[in-house]
Amino acid sequence: MSKDSRRFRQPIVVVLGHVDHGKTTLLDKIRGTAIVKKEPGEMTQEVGASFVPSSVIEKLSEPLKNIIPVKLEIPGLLFIDTPGHELFSNLRRRGGSVADIAILVVDIMEGFQKQTNESIEILKEKKVPFLVAANKIDRIPGWKPYDNEPFLVSFSKQSKAVQQRLENAIYNLVLQLAQLNFNAERFDRVKDFTQYIAIVPVSGKTGEGVPELLALLAGLTQRFMRTRIGFVEGPAKGVVLEVKEDQGYGYTIDTIIYDGILKRNDTIVLGGVNDVIVTKVRNLLLPAPLQDMRISKTDYRSVDEVYAASGVKIMATGLDEAVAGSPLYAVDNESRLDEYKKIIKEEISKIRFQKNITGIVVKADSLGTLESLVGALEKRNIPVRLADIGPISKRDIIEAELAGKEAEEYGIIAAFRVKPLPGVESSKIKIIYNDIIYQLIDDVEKYINDVREKRKRKTLDTLVLPAKIKILPGYVFRRSDPVIVGIKVLGGIIKPKYPLMKKDGRRVGEVLQIQDNKKTLDKATEGMEVALSIKGNIMIGRQIDEGEELYTDVPKEDLEILFSNYKDIITEDMKSVIKEIINIKRTEDPLYGLNIQV
Numbered sequence: 001m002s003k004d005s006r007r008f009r010q011p012i013v014v015v016l017g018h019v020d021h022g023k024t025t026l027l028d029k030i031r032g033t034a035i036v037k038k039e040p041g042e043m044t045q046e047v048g049a050s051f052v053p054s055s056v057i058e059k060l061s062e063p064l065k066n067i068i069p070v071k072l073e074i075p076g077l078l079f080i081d082t083p084g085h086e087l088f089s090n091l092r093r094r095g096g097s098v099a100d101i102a103i104l105v106v107d108i109m110e111g112f113q114k115q116t117n118e119s120i121e122i123l124k125e126k127k128v129p130f131l132v133a134a135n136k137i138d139r140i141p142g143w144k145p146y147d148n149e150p151f152l153v154s155f156s157k158q159s160k161a162v163q164q165r166l167e168n169a170i171y172n173l174v175l176q177l178a179q180l181n182f183n184a185e186r187f188d189r190v191k192d193f194t195q196y197i198a199i200v201p202v203s204g205k206t207g208e209g210v211p212e213l214l215a216l217l218a219g220l221t222q223r224f225m226r227t228r229i230g231f232v233e234g235p236a237k238g239v240v241l242e243v244k245e246d247q248g249y250g251y252t253i254d255t256i257i258y259d260g261i262l263k264r265n266d267t268i269v270l271g272g273v274n275d276v277i278v279t280k281v282r283n284l285l286l287p288a289p290l291q292d293m294r295i296s297k298t299d300y301r302s303v304d305e306v307y308a309a310s311g312v313k314i315m316a317t318g319l320d321e322a323v324a325g326s327p328l329y330a331v332d333n334e335s336r337l338d339e340y341k342k343i344i345k346e347e348i349s350k351i352r353f354q355k356n357i358t359g360i361v362v363k364a365d366s367l368g369t370l371e372s373l374v375g376a377l378e379k380r381n382i383p384v385r386l387a388d389i390g391p392i393s394k395r396d397i398i399e400a401e402l403a404g405k406e407a408e409e410y411g412i413i414a415a416f417r418v419k420p421l422p423g424v425e426s427s428k429i430k431i432i433y434n435d436i437i438y439q440l441i442d443d444v445e446k447y448i449n450d451v452r453e454k455r456k457r458k459t460l461d462t463l464v465l466p467a468k469i470k471i472l473p474g475y476v477f478r479r480s481d482p483v484i485v486g487i488k489v490l491g492g493i494i495k496p497k498y499p500l501m502k503k504d505g506r507r508v509g510e511v512l513q514i515q516d517n518k519k520t521l522d523k524a525t526e527g528m529e530v531a532l533s534i535k536g537n538i539m540i541g542r543q544i545d546e547g548e549e550l551y552t553d554v555p556k557e558d559l560e561i562l563f564s565n566y567k568d569i570i571t572e573d574m575k576s577v578i579k580e581i582i583n584i585k586r587t588e589d590p591l592y593g594l595n596i597q598v
């Protein structure tokens, strides 16, 4: 088909679903089936995507003519090759996704799992319609496989008991979708596809149901997305899927062009690590044609132009700084260059940002994953102070430290597929790594909650309260191990287990016991004169002296909790002790007691 006769471009299809539910197997089966059914010259190869021409889809659905009448106007379907959340997030497009429709793969024996629900969330948010592939039907007990047959053909040949098992499993999926507020039904019973999600039973292993899956994807997109998939003659619009250093080609970008035509020598603009990149297309690369069924895409051939929708590798100078997930525009008229640059800058600055708030630092390898991370974190009410792409730098550490001083739980960096730059001292703060977006978010949330829980568990009993004591001269009962001395409480409250410090902030052991006339006390307050035993490596005359004044060594957090939760026990004498303690502690930690009004 020549491009001039095109009315529609091929819809872009993505595959999502829970781990091990069979996304890769199903995609491979679709590709393999398409390769087997193609006529010579019909199969063009794409970068990062596979094209299944309409002629193949029509051939496959021939036996279904009476059930799904498909007369295809679209040229075919473009399947994004790599399944999963992470790549999907780089298919970003302002206000949605470059993907036109999605296949949500669900293991029919296992039903909806965590990532199935997450996938639905993502699809809802990006407004991508989807159908459900109820996969692994060949694993239904008693199922007799009929390789590559339409589901309806194979289903009609199964025993009644097996048919019933399948129906039960489908019903289970219908219920699970209903809980998520979706109407759903087996595809052949759906009357209105705008109201119901179609469930297509398939097997990625035997290929059963693949004909229906393809026919439905094609039929639904061409019927309900006519405007969206209308072919555009103008300059290309696309998205950077991945940035790669290819042997012999230098830095290249794998892109999905979803609109218009991209030509060699076109000027393109896209997002870069430091600035918007403006460059000229030196070469457009597509995988060399397939010789046989092997799906290998390592050799390239160059072409003069590609038209939407397609996956193409772009060679150009300056791509080493290109950012995956960035929009890409071809500029037809140099006078509009600034306009395009501005659009890209604006879009990127919404995703890469620094705010003066208490929140965590997020670093990711691409714009798409960064956007997904920040979006998901904010949904869980986790504030983000700094969001950026690239390796962890000194600035990131400093920002996290600052946040941590304001609220300990936020003094972290969430790192998605990035590492610290060489020489960056990262041991001072907690960096949480995970290469799966949703696990990273779970890890971050868990860490924050753990820190908060720990803090909450600190009740009045476990707090170290402020106190100031004086070792009374002439009342040394034991000089060491443990020291036993007579003291007077000059202010505050002292209890066993409290750590003690000198006027210069140095630690000098811990209170072991408090006694008055041989009676053990659980505390001593202002004005009381009691005997105190102090354990630790200390000796009267060495670390501490008769007549010396000591303070309790109050942790910053304890002081904050005292002020936020137990203000009523703060007496005047304790207040003046607190002021002195803050002065002592500030020499080490300038933020000690910062938010406290004494």
Ligand SMILES: Nc1nc2c(ncn2[C@@H]2O[C@H](COP(=O)(O)OP(=O)(O)OP(=O)(O)O)[C@@H](O)[C@H]2O)c(=O)[nH]1
Residues within 6 Å of the ligand: 017, 018, 019, 020, 021, 022, 023, 024, 025, 026, 083, 135, 136, 137, 138, 139, 202, 203, 204, 205, 206
């Ligand atoms: N019996 C049967 N096994 C299947 C089918 N589809 C996939 N499998 C098996 O299920 C396992 C997982 O399949 P994958 O295709 O790797 O699953 P995936 O969802 O791509 O997994 P991740 O990429 O790890 O998320 C493999 O052992 C497959 O062979 C199917 O239709 N029938």
